[in-house]
Amino acid sequence: MSPEITKRNGKVQVAPLRSMPSPESFTPVTPHLAISPTVSVVVPAMNEAENLPHVFATIPQWVDEIILVDGNSVDDTVEVAKRLRPNVKIVNQTGKGKGDALAAGFAACTCDIIVMIDADGSTDGREIISFVGALVTGADFVKGSRYAAGGGSDDLSPIRSMGNKALTAIVNKMYGTHYTDLCYGYNAFWARHLDVLDLDCDGFEVETLMNVRAAKAGLKVHEVPSHERTRIHGESNLHAVRDGFRVLRTILQEWRRQPTEPQPEPTAAPAADRGVA
Numbered sequence: 634m635s636p637e638i639t640k641r642n643g644k645v646q647v648a649p650l651r652s653m654p655s656p657e658s659f660t661p662v663t664p665h666l667a668i669s670p671t672v673s674v675v676v677p678a679m680n681e682a683e684n685l686p687h688v689f690a691t692i693p694q695w696v697d698e699i700i701l702v703d704g705n706s707v708d709d710t711v712e713v714a715k716r717l718r719p720n721v722k723i724v725n726q727t728g729k730g731k732g733d734a735l736a737a738g739f740a741a742c743t744c745d746i747i748v749m750i751d752a753d754g755s756t757d758g759r760e761i762i763s764f765v766g767a768l769v770t771g772a773d774f775v776k777g778s779r780y781a782a783g784g785g786s787d788d789l790s791p792i793r794s795m796g797n798k799a800l801t802a803i804v805n806k807m808y809g810t811h812y813t814d815l816c817y818g819y820n821a822f823w824a825r826h827l828d829v830l831d832l833d834c835d836g837f838e839v840e841t842l843m844n845v846r847a848a849k850a851g852l853k854v855h856e857v858p859s860h861e862r863t864r865i866h867g868e869s870n871l872h873a874v875r876d877g878f879r880v881l882r883t884i885l886q887e888w889r890r891q892p893t894e895p896q897p898e899p900t901a902a903p904a905a906d907r908g909v910a
């Protein structure tokens with residue numbers, strides 16, 4: 634296979650090409666799409682036994698790995714998860730909060746792509762395909778958005794929606810982003826960008842932290858529309874005012890932090906881009 638030759642500042646640059654994956658290593662995802670990267674799904678769960686059957690039923694069979702991070706549940710969350718998917722990986726959270734749970738779950742992932750969804754039935758696993766589709770077609774980090782055309786929410790109260798919009802506007806102003814939804818728990822990214830995200834927070838500010846760090850590191854961030862449903866059973870763990878202030882503090886603190894350099898993308902170009910028949 635010939636290397637890719639480009640010119641930068643008048644100098645010829647020769648980038649060695651990785652060989653294309655063999656046809657057998659592609660996973661059929663839809664009748665029109667097969668992908669070679671592997672996909673992990675991370676599900677933070679605290680007392681979600683009643684909701685897991687609904688959530689797991691929506692996770693496509695082509696997903697390679699499901700990681701459930703149990704937040705010391707006092708119900709049958711872990712048993713139900715194992716019954717539904719005997720090969721589910723269980724991570725027992727040692728710290729507290731959703732941010733801590735996601736960090737532990739991401740650290741246990743072994744696949745190329747990581748998708749995070751909630752365990753309360755509000756996020757629909759059938760949308761994973763749009764996140765993966767955006768990643769394999771060029772994005773580094775993909776955010777679900779309830780405000781993008783085609784998205785929506787059955788769950789956002791007027792106060793939460795107002796707070797989210799105000800916080801989104803602050804982030805857009807400070808970090809030059811064009812986000813439409815800041816505080817939403819459905820996101821996906823290439824695992825090689827875990828160092829950029831470098832999660833070090835405990836609570837519901839975790840999505841904001843990820844979105845801000847992705848932007849500061851210059852990652853290509855795409856939004857895909859997502860429809861949020863109401864939690865099926867149980868109580869929300871989020872407190873709008875307390876967690877809103879935690880999000881605001883995170884936005885302000887990140888202003889002073891040096892961004893981490895992202896890992897370069899592997900150098901294989903699709904056959905069509907190289908003019909190969």
Ligand SMILES: Nc1nc2c(ncn2[C@@H]2O[C@H](COP(=O)(O)OP(=O)(O)OP(=O)(O)O)[C@@H](O)[C@H]2O)c(=O)[nH]1
Pocket residue numbers: 676677678679680681702703704705726729730731734750751752753755788818837864868869870871
């Ligand atoms: N492992 C773990 N999971 C958590 C923790 N806190 C929340 N979660 C999970 O994170 C997901 C989102 O939490 P929710 O309580 O639904 O909060 P939310 O979705 O922001 O709020 P609602 O819109 O009211 O549902 C759910 O799957 C929870 O079970 C925690 O401390 N540990």
Ligand SMILES: [Mg+2]
Pocket residue numbers: 751753755864869
């Ligand atoms: Mg929820």
